[in-house]
Amino acid sequence: xxxxxxxxxxxxxxxxxxDLALEDVSFDIYSGEIFGVIGKSGAxxxxxxxxxxxxxRPSAGEVYFQGEALSxxxxxxxxxxxxxxxxxxxxxxxxxxxxxxxxxxxxxxxxGWKRETAKKRAAELLELVKLSEKAxxxxxKLSGGQRQRVAIARAVACGPKALLCDEATSALDxxxxxxxxxxxxxxxxxxxxxxxxxxxxxxxxxxxxxRVAVMDAARxxxxxxxxxxxxxxxxxxxxxxxxxxxxxxxxxxxxGKNGVSIEEVLGHVWHDN
Amino acid sequence: MxxxxxxxxxxxxxxxxxxxxxxxxFGMLIGIVLVVTDKGGLFPVAAxxxxxxxxxxxxxxxxxxxxxxxxxPFTRLVVGTTIGPTAMVVPLVVASTPxxxxxxxxxxxxxxxxxxxxxxxxGASPLQIIYKVLLxxxxxxxxxxxxxxxxxxxSYSAMAGIVGGRGLGDLAIRYGYYRYQSDIMLITxxxxxxxxxxxxxxxxxxxxxxxxxxx
Numbered sequence: 001x002x003x004x005x006x007x008x009x010x011x012x013x014x015x016x017x018x019d020l021a022l023e024d025v026s027f028d029i030y031s032g033e034i035f036g037v038i039g040k041s042g043a044x045x046x047x048x049x050x051x052x053x054x055x056x057r058p059s060a061g062e063v064y065f066q067g068e069a070l071s072x073x074x075x076x077x078x079x080x081x082x083x084x085x086x087x088x089x090x091x092x093x094x095x096x097x098x099x100x101x102x103x104x105x106x107x108x109x110x111x112g113w114k115r116e117t118a119k120k121r122a123a124e125l126l127e128l129v130k131l132s133e134k135a136x137x138x139x140x141k142l143s144g145g146q147r148q149r150v151a152i153a154r155a156v157a158c159g160p161k162a163l164l165c166d167e168a169t170s171a172l173d174x175x176x177x178x179x180x181x182x183x184x185x186x187x188x189x190x191x192x193x194x195x196x197x198x199x200x201x202x203x204x205x206x207x208x209x210x211r212v213a214v215m216d217a218a219r220x221x222x223x224x225x226x227x228x229x230x231x232x233x234x235x236x237x238x239x240x241x242x243x244x245x246x247x248x249x250x251x252x253x254x255x256g257k258n259g260v261s262i263e264e265v266l267g268h269v270w271h272d273n
Numbered sequence: 274m275x276x277x278x279x280x281x282x283x284x285x286x287x288x289x290x291x292x293x294x295x296x297x298x299f300g301m302l303i304g305i306v307l308v309v310t311d312k313g314g315l316f317p318v319a320a321x322x323x324x325x326x327x328x329x330x331x332x333x334x335x336x337x338x339x340x341x342x343x344x345x346p347f348t349r350l351v352v353g354t355t356i357g358p359t360a361m362v363v364p365l366v367v368a369s370t371p372x373x374x375x376x377x378x379x380x381x382x383x384x385x386x387x388x389x390x391x392x393x394x395x396g397a398s399p400l401q402i403i404y405k406v407l408l409x410x411x412x413x414x415x416x417x418x419x420x421x422x423x424x425x426x427x428s429y430s431a432m433a434g435i436v437g438g439r440g441l442g443d444l445a446i447r448y449g450y451y452r453y454q455s456d457i458m459l460i461t462x463x464x465x466x467x468x469x470x471x472x473x474x475x476x477x478x479x480x481x482x483x484x485x486x487x488x
Contacts, residue, residue: 055390055393055394075398078396079396079398082393082394082395082396083395085394086394086395087391087395091385093385093387093388093390093391094391095388095406095409096385096388096486097484098409098485106392106395106405107395109405110395110397110401110405138486140485140486140487151391158395164394
């Protein structure tokens, strides 16, 4: 196995009221992979992803980025580390008073780039996400899919090693979701950026990830290859996720009527692939 | 009479604009500190936030007329006199700074917390977030707040007459009210109405013009 680029070790997060949002979460994310975290809303996924770049400080446990413990970093060092970990969000979070181009310039300004070089780099990135013609427009004029493309361009502007995606497609329609997923896959392949995907949608994990962690009630209950976890779920939570998925549930009902087991069908499907 | 009104107009504008400028400077700083040190802010410091909030509330509860008289010794200390438009600037700034601080605070709190989080995730420091995210993103709202502040200070400045502060409000009271010269009163009030209209309109238009969410 390659080196872990992000290592979470015993992450625990409790909030003021004493509720545990994370409880003893550990995993390794390997360099270059697309790693998924799935769970129902309230399972602790968002807190987990925010702990990975210390937007939330864990109450206990440690995060290592490229072997270095985040908790041991000075403020300045942490800000620099964050420049190597891009992040995109469900609500895109673009600067509404800046043009598309200037949004992409923003992280470069933070990293201390010169205005001219930053602009050139931002223009290249807009080309990558196919939004060159929107460079001078303001985000308010863009569709959700276009906004997320700008956010992706912005998140990879500084050439990060990893990209965290917090429900990045949950506000988008299925077709736009597919576009964004293929853009993410493309970025992963072309630049070798490690991607961490947080979602409650099975389909996102199936289409994008190699490995997946299943979260339930603040804990990671299962972790492994996507096919393995979805075909032979060991945990109650993973089974529930598969069963509540609309398509899967319909398929199961159909199979049930015809006396075929799901394992049999899935075995065939994956064998054929 | 005409000369007197022009002079009053000039004094009023001088007091209003000079006070607004200073008060906005201080108010903006305090407003930023209030937002940044708040619980869940960029740099939470509960003790500072609570203390500052309390001072702001106290200062805002004192009626302007009482504050104006109460701080006369302070005014003399700062500008060397308690009479005239410049002396009036001191209580105007003292009274309106906390008001502006609250306006700025509420404008900055309108900025989407997700955008601030995104900036943090890119490694922006709290200071960079203040001047690259908070202030620019809140700009339209801040401009509207500035127009409201200027108008409030204009109306406060009309009380200057009480301490010999001069200006239009002083004229309206001394000539129009005490001497029953209703023509002077009407003219000065009309001028004040026009100034308020202009300020409000310019502020609103500027805010709309600069708000990129509407384009």
